[in-house]
Amino acid sequence: MLAELLDIQFELEERGVAQWAGEEFAAANATALEGDELYRQREYEQATARYQQGLEQLQAINNGIGERVDALLAQTEEALQTGTADDVDTALALATLIEPENAALPVLAQRAANYPELLQQLATAAEAEANGDLALAQASLSQANNLDAAHLRAEAELARVTEAFTTEQFNAAMSEGYAALDSAKFKRARDRFRQAAQLRPGSSEASSALQELAGAEQSASLVQLQRDGARFEANENWQQALASYQRALGIDSNVSYASEGASRAAARAELDKQLSAVIDAPERLADIAVARDSAVLLEDARAATPQGPVLEQQIATLDKLLRLANTEVDVTLTSDGETEVIVYKVARLGKFQQQQLTLRPGTYTIRGSRNGFRDVLEKITITPDGPEGTILIACQEPIL
Numbered sequence: 318m319l320a321e322l323l324d325i326q327f328e329l330e331e332r333g334v335a336q337w338a339g340e341e342f343a344a345a346n347a348t349a350l351e352g353d354e355l356y357r358q359r360e361y362e363q364a365t366a367r368y369q370q371g372l373e374q375l376q377a378i379n380n381g382i383g384e385r386v387d388a389l390l391a392q393t394e395e396a397l398q399t400g401t402a403d404d405v406d407t408a409l410a411l412a413t414l415i416e417p418e419n420a421a422l423p424v425l426a427q428r429a430a431n432y433p434e435l436l437q438q439l440a441t442a443a444e445a446e447a448n449g450d451l452a453l454a455q456a457s458l459s460q461a462n463n464l465d466a467a468h469l470r471a472e473a474e475l476a477r478v479t480e481a482f483t484t485e486q487f488n489a490a491m492s493e494g495y496a497a498l499d500s501a502k503f504k505r506a507r508d509r510f511r512q513a514a515q516l517r518p519g520s521s522e523a524s525s526a527l528q529e530l531a532g533a534e535q536s537a538s539l540v541q542l543q544r545d546g547a548r549f550e551a552n553e554n555w556q557q558a559l560a561s562y563q564r565a566l567g568i569d570s571n572v573s574y575a576s577e578g579a580s581r582a583a584a585r586a587e588l589d590k591q592l593s594a595v596i597d598a599p600e601r602l603a604d605i606a607v608a609r610d611s612a613v614l615l616e617d618a619r620a621a622t623p624q625g626p627v628l629e630q631q632i633a634t635l636d637k638l639l640r641l642a643n644t645e646v647d648v649t650l651t652s653d654g655e656t657e658v659i660v661y662k663v664a665r666l667g668k669f670q671q672q673q674l675t676l677r678p679g680t681y682t683i684r685g686s687r688n689g690f691r692d693v694l695e696k697i698t699i700t701p702d703g704p705e706g707t708i709l710i711a712c713q714e715p716i717l
Contacts, residue, residue: 603679
């Protein structure tokens with residue numbers, strides 16, 4: 318019995334029992350010493366009773382180790398939440414002394430090592446928030462939370478400050494967005510409203526702001542397209558004016574200025590296109606049908622309003638071209654009296670030595686034929702100033 322008592326006594330001393338159960342341990346030791354004295358006096362039964370009593374006292378201490386360690390671990394946790402660094406170290410050191418093999422100790426030790434810095438981060442966050450610097454407060458609390466994810470205050474403060482910072486950023490983004498919208502800085506407004514929507518997904522305020530922005534952009538686009546259309550019309554750029562009005566109709570098909578402008582510009586663009594086609598290819602006026610149609614076109618151009626410098630120049634140019642095209646020119650053809658001569662689309666002249674014709678300016682094809690000789694084919698261009706050189710049509714190459 319004494320041997321068992323000594324074993325428990327030694328084990329308790331190894332666990333530093335004097336620091337956490339000093340009075341109970343001293344009482345058990347005193348009981349054991351009484352047993353020693355009785356043993357020396359050969360009072361064996363009484364000595365045995367004392368040893369038994371001392372053993373039971375030591376066993377009670379030993380059996381209470383688990384409860385004591387649990388209490389110290391709880392004390393350590395409480396100190397990690399609301400205590401000082403010294404409180405944490407004291408409770409943790411004692412728990413480690415009693416039961417160094419406890420599985421919870423490594424995690425608590427790491428948290429305890431981070432605790433001083435965590436407290437510093439909390440203090441920094443509080444000061445930053447007091448100074449209105451929510452960004453720094455959030456960063457400090459995030460660092461504190463990283464140091465100890467189980468710290469309830471750090472977690473709660475981080476959630477609260479994050480919400481406050483988000484609200485601050487949201488309000489700032491919305492304010493900046495509306496300021497940009499008022500100044501017609503649509504890209505900046507869109508960026509800020511989208512930032513607000515990202516900060517508060519599903520926000521009705523951000524959604525309404527983006528819709529308002531879309532309406533403002535549409536209105537601004539329609540106003541600008543109306544200005545562009547009017548400017549293009551003033552410069553007689555009818556195709557570009559038409560494109561501006563068509564873009565406006567693509568935005569809103571009910572815009573009256575765009576529908577009226579598109580109708581007006583389309584007619585003038587077609588007129589401009591037809592005038593340019595005739596002016597750019599004046600040789601086509603040699604065709605009587607083309608010249609007749611061009612005369613009608615000229616009258617349409619003269620009736621068009623308003624008339625600017627471009628149209629006036631087109632009218633003057635076409636008028637001159639038509640007058641030149643309709644001015645007949647005397648043309649003299651010579652032949653050998655043996656060749657049958659045809660001027661296509663004009664007349665079959667037959668055989669002659671010399672023939673006088675009156676032709677409109679243009680390009681004509683003349684064919685000469687004679688039995689036993691190769692046919693000749695000539696193209697002549699008649700200008701208002703007359704033909705270029707002598708026009709001789711005669712078959713002179715015999716067929717062998």
